[in-house]
Amino acid sequence: MAITAGTEPTHSQGATPRGRWSGTLLAGALQTRGAIFGLAVIAVVLVLAVGADLIAPYGPTRIQAAGVLAPPSLSYLLGTDQIGRDVSSRIIYGASVSIQAGVVSVGLALVLGVLVGLLAGYYGGWVDELLMRVVDALYAFPALLLALAVTAILGPGLTSVMLAIGVVFAPAFARLVRGQTLSIRERDFITAAHVVGVEPWRVMLVHIWPNVTAPIIVQASLLVGSAIVIEAGLSFLGLGVMPPTPSWGSMLKEGYQYMEQAPWLAFAPGAAIFLTVLAFNLVGDALQRALDPRLRRTVGA
Amino acid sequence: MRTYILRRLAALVPVLFLVSVVTFSVNLLLPGDPALAYIGEANIGDKVMYEAVRQELGLDQPIPVQYVKWLGRAVRGDFGRSIRTREPALEGLLARLPITLQLSAMAMVISLVIAIPIGIISAVRPNSKLDTAGTVLAMTGVAVPDFWLAILLIYLFAVWLPWLPSSGFVPLAQGLWPNLQSMILPAVALGMVLSAVVMRQLRASLLEVLRQEYVVVARAKGLRERHVIGRHALKNALIPMVTVLGLQTGRLFGGAVLIETIFSLPGLGRLATDSILFRDYPMLLGTVLILATSVMLASLVTDVLYAVLDPRIRYT
Numbered sequence: 001m002a003i004t005a006g007t008e009p010t011h012s013q014g015a016t017p018r019g020r021w022s023g024t025l026l027a028g029a030l031q032t033r034g035a036i037f038g039l040a041v042i043a044v045v046l047v048l049a050v051g052a053d054l055i056a057p058y059g060p061t062r063i064q065a066a067g068v069l070a071p072p073s074l075s076y077l078l079g080t081d082q083i084g085r086d087v088s089s090r091i092i093y094g095a096s097v098s099i100q101a102g103v104v105s106v107g108l109a110l111v112l113g114v115l116v117g118l119l120a121g122y123y124g125g126w127v128d129e130l131l132m133r134v135v136d137a138l139y140a141f142p143a144l145l146l147a148l149a150v151t152a153i154l155g156p157g158l159t160s161v162m163l164a165i166g167v168v169f170a171p172a173f174a175r176l177v178r179g180q181t182l183s184i185r186e187r188d189f190i191t192a193a194h195v196v197g198v199e200p201w202r203v204m205l206v207h208i209w210p211n212v213t214a215p216i217i218v219q220a221s222l223l224v225g226s227a228i229v230i231e232a233g234l235s236f237l238g239l240g241v242m243p244p245t246p247s248w249g250s251m252l253k254e255g256y257q258y259m260e261q262a263p264w265l266a267f268a269p270g271a272a273i274f275l276t277v278l279a280f281n282l283v284g285d286a287l288q289r290a291l292d293p294r295l296r297r298t299v300g301a
Numbered sequence: 302m303r304t305y306i307l308r309r310l311a312a313l314v315p316v317l318f319l320v321s322v323v324t325f326s327v328n329l330l331l332p333g334d335p336a337l338a339y340i341g342e343a344n345i346g347d348k349v350m351y352e353a354v355r356q357e358l359g360l361d362q363p364i365p366v367q368y369v370k371w372l373g374r375a376v377r378g379d380f381g382r383s384i385r386t387r388e389p390a391l392e393g394l395l396a397r398l399p400i401t402l403q404l405s406a407m408a409m410v411i412s413l414v415i416a417i418p419i420g421i422i423s424a425v426r427p428n429s430k431l432d433t434a435g436t437v438l439a440m441t442g443v444a445v446p447d448f449w450l451a452i453l454l455i456y457l458f459a460v461w462l463p464w465l466p467s468s469g470f471v472p473l474a475q476g477l478w479p480n481l482q483s484m485i486l487p488a489v490a491l492g493m494v495l496s497a498v499v500m501r502q503l504r505a506s507l508l509e510v511l512r513q514e515y516v517v518v519a520r521a522k523g524l525r526e527r528h529v530i531g532r533h534a535l536k537n538a539l540i541p542m543v544t545v546l547g548l549q550t551g552r553l554f555g556g557a558v559l560i561e562t563i564f565s566l567p568g569l570g571r572l573a574t575d576s577i578l579f580r581d582y583p584m585l586l587g588t589v590l591i592l593a594t595s596v597m598l599a600s601l602v603t604d605v606l607y608a609v610l611d612p613r614i615r616y617t
């Protein structure tokens with residue numbers, strides 16, 4: 001850890017008083033065109049995910065009169081797939097799977113990771129050793145491979161995928177929170193809390209946690225994109241969301257099999273994943289820059 | 302330095318132990334009965350044979366005993382026999398490892414070839430049009446799912462312009478060029494994300510270095526800009542890149558799972574997915590263990606290299 005620190009952008013700028021950073025952070029983040037574009041795309045995807053029933057021209061599983069593998073046209077903007085379903089409608093319905101996979105799994109990873117990181121950083125000693133070795137061990141597995149194994153255990157489906165990604169991403173949060181907790185633990189206000197007899201869990205949740213939230217939010221927004229890609233990858237391998245539920249990953253897999261006759265089948269879902277991931281990355285980057293003045297100076301383009 | 306390496310190696314042991322526990326638990330928790338898979342559909346009603354196979358595979362023993370026995374064999378390189386192909390798992394793993402290593406190495410080289418020139422141009426002319434183009438390229442590269450890129454590349458270079466094979470692997474023994482032809486598209490697809498990461502890292506660290514006083518001195522001495530960048534600045538700016546490359550090894554291996562599946566390359570990644578789908582647990586455990594160990598060794602090598610390259614870092 002100590003060796004790689006300093007080569008990566010450091011999130012920590014020390015603890016800031018609670019409540020002050022959130023407004024500045026958002027205002028700072030929104031200063032780039034990239035971030036505005038990112039937020040706009042996320043907003044569109046969210047609207048599609050929530051309002052699919054109202055927005056999609058057809059049902060996601062309804063077989064259309066145009067027949068199978070119809071090329072894009074005015075009534076079927078992205079054509080129809082191998083069994084005659086409207087691709088654009090399926091893309092719109094698929095948004096909800098991707099958003100759920102991204103947000104719920106990262107939320108789960110955050111809760112798990114923050115808990116482990118707080119415990120390890122606060123108690124130190126053997127608790128720290130033990131927890132961090134487990135974290136190291138989980139870190140050693142390539143993310144997709146571990147997610148693949150967990151999904152294989154739990155059986156296919158969106159819930160399994162979300163649990164799998166949650167487990168896989170938890171170590172990232174645990175390491176981040178542990179590092180922050182280690183430095184904050186030594187500060188006077190924590191000693192003061194101990195002196196007046198505040199219980200450990202209260203110190204962790206009320207005094208330390210608020211001071212580590214900002215870098216956690218940045219990390220979370222950057223991981224949502226990766227989570228969406230992993231969900232799509234698992235669905236592509238046939239371990240994720242099961243047909244006929246539309247998911248961008250499984251649509252990509254189906255489209256890939258008909259690439260020579262109907263290339264649009266693989267283009268559309270891939271482009272949807274790409275744009276959504278790009279949007280989350282742009283917003284995450286902007287948040288990171290807003291949080292780290294050093295980074296703002298060097299990378300701010 | 303030597304103490305540092307020894308200490309890092311010693312620290313690997315508990316992590317490796319935990320990795321093996323995680324791997325073994327995955328094995329236990331996977332649905333399905335390996336003994337049933339082993340005897341095959343035809344003999345599914347044969348109780349005697351079933352019990353014999355359970356005994357042979359050691360499945361009738363308590364779980365901790367199974368784990369210790371498995372670990373004892375695994376450290377000696379015996380991962381058991383593949384349930385699907387009946388070959389010794391280690392042989393299968395060793396046959397496939399070079400393919401994944403070649404794929405990852407080629408992906409790394411491709412990513413550096415793309416990233417280093419663009420990263421340098423971006424840092425030397427910050428906020429220029431070229432720099433903006435580089436930033437856009439990097440953002441795109443990070444966000445594009447490698448398996449989609451793979452499909453796009455197949456469409457472009459195998460279907461539309463029939464220049465390269467769309468899938469399949471040609472071993473090196475059949476000639477270097479056919480082998481490279483079968484690997485180039487997978488390597489590009491896998492290397493793109495990495496190139497974006499390296500590009501951004503190089504730009505950031507070169508910008509940082511170019512502000513240092515020794516660079517100002519070098520310029521004040523009247524050195525040509527090519528010299529200042531190439532001989533003085535780049536040397537230090539490239540050091541953090543080693544770390545980035547090392548940390549990305551896991552991502553490369555993870556990416557290989559999908560890329561090898563799409564391009565039908567018989568590497569470790571493909572083997573991992575196949576083993577899960579066919580419930581070939583001995584093979585799966587071996588694959589996962591080898592990949593996880595490689596990732597940890599890569600991170601160790603990275604840290605040591607970092608110390609060798611940067612004399613300011615002293616480990617004790």
